[in-house]
Amino acid sequence: MPCEPQLGRRGIKPTLSTKNVVVPRTLMNVLAYADGQTDLLAISEIIGVDMMECAAAAVRLEQEGLLEKVAL
Numbered sequence: 001m002p003c004e005p006q007l008g009r010r011g012i013k014p015t016l017s018t019k020n021v022v023v024p025r026t027l028m029n030v031l032a033y034a035d036g037q038t039d040l041l042a043i044s045e046i047i048g049v050d051m052m053e054c055a056a057a058a059v060r061l062e063q064e065g066l067l068e069k070v071a072l
Contacts, residue, residue: 010064030057036070
C-alpha cells in the first residue's frame with residue numbers, strides 16, 4: 001500500500017479515538033514487520049509473540065487484503 005491502510009473501516013481498529021482503546025498490538029506488529037522477506041517465525045521472535053498468534057493475525061490481515069503470501 002502506498003499509504004497507511006484504513007484499519008478502522010476494516011474493523012481492526014476503532015474509528016474514533018477514546019481514552020481506553022485497546023489496539024490489536026499483534027496485528028499492528030505483523031503488519032509493520034511483514035516486508036515480503038521476513039517470515040512469520042522471524043516476526044514472532046522479533047515481537048515476542050507465539051507463532052500461532054502471529055499466524056492468526058496474518059490470516060486476518062490477508063482476509064482484509066492487507067497482506068499476501070509470498071514465496072521466500
